[in-house]
Amino acid sequence: MEVVIQTDRLTKRFGDFTAVDEISFDVRRGEIFGFLGANGAGKTTAMRMLIGLSKPSSGKAAIAGFDVYRETEKIKKNIGYMSQKFSLYEDLTVMENIRFFGGIYGLSGKFLRDKSESLVEKLGLQSERKKLVRSIPLGWKQKLSFSVAVLHNPKIVFLDEPTGGVDPVTRRQFWDLIYAETLRGMTVFVTTHYMDEAEYCNRLSIMVDGKIKALGSPPHLRKEFAAASMNEVFFKLARDAERGGGLKP
Amino acid sequence: MSTASQQFLTFVRKEFAHVLRDRKTLLILFGLPVVQIIIFGFALTNEVKNSRILIVDNARDEISAEIISKLEASRYFDLERGQHTNQQIGQVFKEGKIKLAVVFPADFSGALLHFNYAPLQVIADASDPNSANTLTNYLANIVSDYQLEKFGGQKIPLQIGTEVRMLYNPQLKGAHNFVPGVMALVLMLVCVMMTAVSIVREKELGTMEILLVSPFRPELVILSKAVPYLILSLVNVTSILLLSVFVLDLPVKGSLFLLFAESTLFIITCLSLGLFISVRAQTQQTAMLISLMGMLLPTLLFSGFMFPIENMPKILQYFSNAVPAKWYYIIVKAIMIKGLGFPAIWRETLILLGITIFFLTVTLKNFKIRLT
Numbered sequence: 019m020e021v022v023i024q025t026d027r028l029t030k031r032f033g034d035f036t037a038v039d040e041i042s043f044d045v046r047r048g049e050i051f052g053f054l055g056a057n058g059a060g061k062t063t064a065m066r067m068l069i070g071l072s073k074p075s076s077g078k079a080a081i082a083g084f085d086v087y088r089e090t091e092k093i094k095k096n097i098g099y100m101s102q103k104f105s106l107y108e109d110l111t112v113m114e115n116i117r118f119f120g121g122i123y124g125l126s127g128k129f130l131r132d133k134s135e136s137l138v139e140k141l142g143l144q145s146e147r148k149k150l151v152r153s154i155p156l157g158w159k160q161k162l163s164f165s166v167a168v169l170h171n172p173k174i175v176f177l178d179e180p181t182g183g184v185d186p187v188t189r190r191q192f193w194d195l196i197y198a199e200t201l202r203g204m205t206v207f208v209t210t211h212y213m214d215e216a217e218y219c220n221r222l223s224i225m226v227d228g229k230i231k232a233l234g235s236p237p238h239l240r241k242e243f244a245a246a247s248m249n250e251v252f253f254k255l256a257r258d259a260e261r262g263g264g265l266k267p
Numbered sequence: 268m269s270t271a272s273q274q275f276l277t278f279v280r281k282e283f284a285h286v287l288r289d290r291k292t293l294l295i296l297f298g299l300p301v302v303q304i305i306i307f308g309f310a311l312t313n314e315v316k317n318s319r320i321l322i323v324d325n326a327r328d329e330i331s332a333e334i335i336s337k338l339e340a341s342r343y344f345d346l347e348r349g350q351h352t353n354q355q356i357g358q359v360f361k362e363g364k365i366k367l368a369v370v371f372p373a374d375f376s377g378a379l380l381h382f383n384y385a386p387l388q389v390i391a392d393a394s395d396p397n398s399a400n401t402l403t404n405y406l407a408n409i410v411s412d413y414q415l416e417k418f419g420g421q422k423i424p425l426q427i428g429t430e431v432r433m434l435y436n437p438q439l440k441g442a443h444n445f446v447p448g449v450m451a452l453v454l455m456l457v458c459v460m461m462t463a464v465s466i467v468r469e470k471e472l473g474t475m476e477i478l479l480v481s482p483f484r485p486e487l488v489i490l491s492k493a494v495p496y497l498i499l500s501l502v503n504v505t506s507i508l509l510l511s512v513f514v515l516d517l518p519v520k521g522s523l524f525l526l527f528a529e530s531t532l533f534i535i536t537c538l539s540l541g542l543f544i545s546v547r548a549q550t551q552q553t554a555m556l557i558s559l560m561g562m563l564l565p566t567l568l569f570s571g572f573m574f575p576i577e578n579m580p581k582i583l584q585y586f587s588n589a590v591p592a593k594w595y596y597i598i599v600k601a602i603m604i605k606g607l608g609f610p611a612i613w614r615e616t617l618i619l620l621g622i623t624i625f626f627l628t629v630t631l632k633n634f635k636i637r638l639t
Contacts, residue, residue, distance in 0.1 A: 069480050091482065099480040103473025109288050110281065121277030122483040124270045 019046040022174055022205050023068065028077035030063050037063040039228035040077065045207060045221075047173075048200055052219030053209040056256050060228040061209040062102065062178055068207070069099055069176050082173045098167035098175040102182065106163050108152040112143055115151055116166055123170035137165050157188035161195060168199055175199070177208040186214060193218050213249045224252065226259045274483055278491035285465065286495060292461065300453045300503050304510045307445040318402055319345045320367040321359060326375035330417075334387075337413050338369070343405045360392055367391050367402050446511045447599035448572030451592040453507065454500055454530070455537055455566045460558040462496050462541030467554040470545075485634055493538045500534045501527070520606030529602065529616065533595040536619050539626035540591070546633040566592040594618050 023045035030038040038060045045051040055061045066072035068081055070090035079086040082096040106115045116134040120126075125133065138147050141161055146154055151162070160180060168175050177196075181189045189212070196206055196218075208219065216222055217236055224232040224239075232239055232255060236248055245251045286292050322338070324331050339346050344367075351359065356368050370388040372378070379385035389406055393399035466489075469475040478488055504527065511517045519526060540562060548554040567573055569587035576587050587593050594615040601607040609616075 071476060071479060094480060094482040097480070099477060101473045101476050103476075105473045105477045107281070107285075107474060108472075110284055114281070114284060118277055118281045119477070119481075122274050122478065122481050124274060124482065126270075126273050126277075 019048075021045070022047050022082055023051070023207060024078075024080045025068075026078040028064070028067060028079050029075050030060075030067055030072065031075045036228055038067070041223075041225070041228075041230045042077075043223055043230060043233060045174075045205060047205055048203050049221060050196065050200055050206045050208065050219045052216050052222040053207065053225065054211065054216055054222055054252065055209075055225035056211065056259055059225040059259070061225055064225070065176055065178055065207070065209055069097060070094060096173045098170065098172040100163050100167040100175070100177045100180050102178040106151045106159060106166065109150060111148050111150055112138065112154065112162065113147045115162070116169065119166045120169050125170060133169060137169065141165060157184050157191070160184060160188075161192055164192065164195055168204065172204070174205040174207060177206065179209055179211070181210070181212065181215065189215065213247070213252060216248045216252070222248075224255050226255050231255050271484070271487070275487055275491055278483070278487065279494050282465070282491060282495040286461075286499065296457060296461070296499055296503070297506070299456065300449070300507045301510065303449045303453060304446070304507060304514070307449055317345050318343060318366040318398070319347060319364060320369060320402070320406075321351065321356065321365045322346055322348045323351050323356065323368065323370045324348065325350075325373045326371040328376040330376040330379060331371040333417070334371075334410060334413055337409050338406070341405070341409060343402070356390065360390070363392075365392070366398060367406065369406065445572065446507070446515070446517055447596050447603060448570060450504065450507050450530070450599055451533070451570055451572065451595050452563075452566055453503055454534055454595075455562055455592055456558075457500055457503060458496055458534055458537030459541040459544065459562045460555060462492055462538050463544040463548065463554040463558050464551050465496075466492055466542065466545035467548050467551050470549065471551060486631060489542055489630065489634060493535075493542065496538060496541075497531070497534055500537075501531065504530045504534075517603070519603050521602035521608065525609060526599065526602045529595070529598050529612070532616065532619055532623070533591065533598075536591045536595075536623040536626075539623050539630060542630045543626045543633075546630050565590045569593055570596045572596055588618075589622075591619060591622050 021044045023043075025044075026042050027040040028038060028042070029036065029040050041064060053061050053065065063072065067074045067086060068079060070086065070093055074086060081093045084090075084092040084096070086093065107118070110118065113134060116137060117130060120130045120133060138144055141158070143154075143158065143162070146158070151159060154162075164175075164177070164180060167177075181192050184192075193215070196208075200206055208215070210216060219236065221235050222233070222239060223230045232242070232251065234242065239251050240246070240248065243251045243254050245254060286296070320338075322335055324335060335346070335348075338344050347365065349355075351368075353370075356370070359365055360368070368388075368390040370390070372386060372388070375385050375387075387410065389403055391399040391403050466475075469478065475488075479485060508519060508526075512519065541558070544554055544557050544561070548557060569576065569583070569590040570592040571587070572592075576584055576593070579587070598612045598615050598619075601612050605611075
């Protein structure tokens with residue numbers, strides 16, 4: 019299988035503090051790769067290096083075959099990103115948001131129009147299309163936000179805690195959208211601290227204090243740590259953490 | 268159309284949607300210049316009618332009686348008579364009952380006839396400098412008219428000296444030539460604060476991250492933020508000029524084209540300042556505060572619009588040179604009021620250009636650093 023994300027001892031230091039400490043992993047095309055860790059474990063920092071928002075202190079990384087130090091512009095064209103903070107414009111309508119984000123990714127004309135229409139239809143937002151995003155429920159916003167992030171058909175989509183604050187049912191619906199995209203060959207890189215989400219991933223890495231402490235598929239990890247659930251695996255690992263905290267089962 | 272310009276248009280359209288959808292922004296944007304012009308316009312109204320003045324006639328002779336009846340006949344004054352001491356006059360002023368007090372000394376006509384000179388004391392409430400100035404001028408005119416009429420034919424000129432004392436604000440700093448000042452102020456407020464806030468808002472909401480991760484060029488983010496405000500500001504300049512010409516009867520003496528060209532330059536200066544702040548500030552409040560304290564206050568104090576710079580201590584005079592509004596104010600005054608052309612203002616133009624280039628360079632540099 020084609021490797022689309024590759025890191026080799028990737029490190030980020032802020033002064034004396036090593037936020038991400040020599041992490042190495044590969045992600046293959048079409049995979050859903052979960053990036054787990056307690057708050058402060060370094061997940062977001064690691065992801066920011068991969069998408070070109072933050073410059074690594076040392077180590078290597080390639081996204082879609084492009085180097086994170088030199089080829090950020092090429093990387094940008096091949097990825098989609100949904101940030102932890104909710105990232106649509108609240109004072110624009112559903113349709114305007116779709117058009118705007120499509121537009122800045124270089125989509126235009128009839129192609130963008132058709133694409134926006136079919137997206138609104140797929141999400142069942144036809145009657146909300148002219149409503150301000152501010153006025154639609156959080157679950158819908160997150161689905162819309164995800165759909166907007168993959169509108170330009172990126173090779174890889176990066177999701178930073180995409181389902182914060184919504185109930186498990188909505189979370190499940192959100193994951194149905196993710197599955198649909200991976201069936202078409204998209205790779206998904208997702209950070210989370212919800213354990214039910216962890217179970218949905220093909221493979222997981224668990225970060226503790228900036229280091230990757232475990233890596234493998236959920237069944238593999240359960241076996242390795244002799245645990246009944248991912249929750250248990252996570253607690254066994256996170257118990258020894260020196261920083262962060264705030265675990266969410 | 269190329270992808271870049273398509274992306275750019277998409278972005279500009281979105282910026283317009285933000286501005287036009289936010290009532291508060293719209294109100295500041297278009298209400299502010301109108302309100303400012305009207306407020307300052309009132310301060311500038313020199314027609315002061317029916318002002319209450321206090322007459323203390325210690326002389327009670329023929330001449331004082333004649334002058335008083337002249338004053339009474341004027342439509343500017345409403346007379347009130349009394350035998351107040353100086354202290355009591357001060358008290359009446361404090362109560363705000365009168366705008367002006369006129370005191371005839373005890374031997375008014377005696378002094379006039381024997382020494383050819385008699386002092387007439389006029390005390391004005393100069394907390395409102397414009398009306399104080401106007402009223403004392405009216406009064407002095409009435410007195411000198413009377414003088415001319417009565418003693419004009421005589422060989423030895425007899426003089427009544429009106430001795431004016433301004434209370435509360437002896438320098439009489441007025442708000443004349445205020446239109447150029449208001450223009451500088453409004454543009455500063457709109458461009459600096461609004462651009463700063465609009466970029467920082469994206470940072471706060473997290474949408475900036477999305478933009479930086481997208482293939483949209485970061486320089487274009489800055490440019491497309493600036494364009495809508497440039498256009499809206501030019502609308503503002505137009506509305507201020509229309510108000511000043513049609514409501515305040517203050518015509519543009521010089522070239523309108525030159526005025527707009529210089530205004531565009533100043534707007535770009537302000538935009539670059541706004542962008543500079545936005546790169547530094549992390550929250551909308553910070554951006555707003557820096558804009559207000561760091562930009563608006565110096566504009567008010569050091570543009571020469573409210574307080575004459577020549578009277579300031581040397582160090583503050585030097586400081587005022589760094590305030591862009593000062594140069595714009597000089598430029599607009601030169602074009603609008605004096606009717607001068609470009610040769611008279613090329614130096615000021617060059618200075619504005621320099622400030623703009625400086626801030627734009629610093630901003631672009633800082634913006635890029637954030638990316639990596």
